[in-house]
Amino acid sequence: MLKIDGITRRFGDVTALDGVSLEIGQGEFFALLGPSGCGKTTLLRIIAGFETPDAGTVTLDGEDLLDKQPNRRPISLMFQSYALFPHMTVRKNVAYGLEREKLPRAEIKKRVGEVLETVGLSELAGRKPSQLSGGQRQRVALARSIVKRPRLLLLDEPLSALDKKVRADMQLELKRLQNEVGITFVVVTHDQEEAMSLADRIAVFDSGAVRQVDEPVALYERPRTPFVADFVGANNLFEGTAGAKDELETEDFGVLPGSPAEGLEQGAKALLAVRPERVRLIGATESRGLKGTVVDVSFYGGVSHVSVGVPGRGKPVLAAVQGASEVRPGAEVRLDWQADEAVIIPVDQ
Numbered sequence: 281m282l283k284i285d286g287i288t289r290r291f292g293d294v295t296a297l298d299g300v301s302l303e304i305g306q307g308e309f310f311a312l313l314g315p316s317g318c319g320k321t322t323l324l325r326i327i328a329g330f331e332t333p334d335a336g337t338v339t340l341d342g343e344d345l346l347d348k349q350p351n352r353r354p355i356s357l358m359f360q361s362y363a364l365f366p367h368m369t370v371r372k373n374v375a376y377g378l379e380r381e382k383l384p385r386a387e388i389k390k391r392v393g394e395v396l397e398t399v400g401l402s403e404l405a406g407r408k409p410s411q412l413s414g415g416q417r418q419r420v421a422l423a424r425s426i427v428k429r430p431r432l433l434l435l436d437e438p439l440s441a442l443d444k445k446v447r448a449d450m451q452l453e454l455k456r457l458q459n460e461v462g463i464t465f466v467v468v469t470h471d472q473e474e475a476m477s478l479a480d481r482i483a484v485f486d487s488g489a490v491r492q493v494d495e496p497v498a499l500y501e502r503p504r505t506p507f508v509a510d511f512v513g514a515n516n517l518f519e520g521t522a523g524a525k526d527e528l529e530t531e532d533f534g535v536l537p538g539s540p541a542e543g544l545e546q547g548a549k550a551l552l553a554v555r556p557e558r559v560r561l562i563g564a565t566e567s568r569g570l571k572g573t574v575v576d577v578s579f580y581g582g583v584s585h586v587s588v589g590v591p592g593r594g595k596p597v598l599a600a601v602q603g604a605s606e607v608r609p610g611a612e613v614r615l616d617w618q619a620d621e622a623v624i625i626p627v628d629q
């Protein structure tokens with residue numbers, strides 16, 4: 281539906297986007313994820329029409345978007361700050377865009393009523409923004425974005441102004457809403473948990489380029505580049521070279537089990553990534569596993585994080601254990617995982 285092809289944008293000597301191509305499907309909830317400054321907002325602004333690329337094309341259902349003014353594009357953009365009109369009621373705020381389009385009064389009334397119902401604000405329609413909570417303001421902004429029935433809704437860090445609890449509620453709400461209205465959503469976020477919980481697919485950005493596009497589980501389980509392995513969720517990383525089947529050969533830790541990424545050739549420089557929840561602590565006298573000493577145990581309620589110092593490795597290896605862990609700092613342990621619980625990724629040279 282939305283096709284982004286070879287988009288490049290430079291600001292002086294900064295290349296904010298470097299030949300980005302993406303295809304986003306009808307009705308999809310798509311996330312652009314990456315650290316600050318990686319170019320995701322610039323891409324959103326290009327799609328919306330507030331920024332012009334130096335090269336590349338953007339089409340929506342085959343129609344060129346780039347030669348259209350922002351207000352001629354069938355797109356809504358919801359900003360970080362909701363930019364509600366403080367002197368207008370919720371109802372007025374939502375109706376504003378339709379009034380500007382000079383739609384018949386009855387039509388406006390009907391559509392505003394429906395949208396307020398959808399976002400659960402019917403009861404608060406007569407209030408001003410200052411009389412609302414952060415989460416409620418967020419809903420007004422959403423209502424305002426969808427009442428115009430855009431084909432595409434772009435959301436720039438939509439939940440970043442909310443505190444943790446409200447944010448979790450709003451994540452569910454956003455997902456439900458997107459399902460209900462069936463509009464394609466493209467959300468920009470630097471929060472990987474948020475991207476994973478919301479999106480059908482995620483594009484991971486780094487320095488103006490897309491490093492991987494995948495469904496959340498695939499992104500988490502099968503990162504294809506070192507950047508993605510490091511950025512998405514916690515990972516323990518080991519450097520080495522791809523060995524014979526299902527192993528990484530390292531200088532300091534011998535041979536470690538892992539499944540090679542597609543196309544990885546034996547002898548290539550590679551990185552093994554294993555999630556903390558895949559690392560098991562076994563007895564120090566076992567013959568398998570990586571030897572280490574527990575340096576810290578932190579209890580987080582549902583899980584405990586056990587940090588294990590391994591000789592020859594600067595950073596401790598992190599193991600996530602269900603519930604309260606019985607091991608104590610100073611304990612000698614071994615760290616174990618199966619080949620299918622770790623991935624071996626090629627390192628660009």
Ligand SMILES: Nc1ncnc2c1ncn2[C@@H]1O[C@H](COP(=O)(O)OP(=O)(O)OP(=O)(O)O)[C@@H](O)[C@H]1O
Pocket residue numbers: 291294295296314315316317318319320321322323470
């Ligand atoms: N108008 C501009 N003039 C100069 N440089 C810009 C401009 N807009 C963006 N940049 C630069 O382009 C790069 C990408 O910026 P962009 O805002 O797209 O990143 P981002 O990934 O959205 O980051 P954040 O999450 O911090 O908003 C950054 O290095 C930024 O400083």
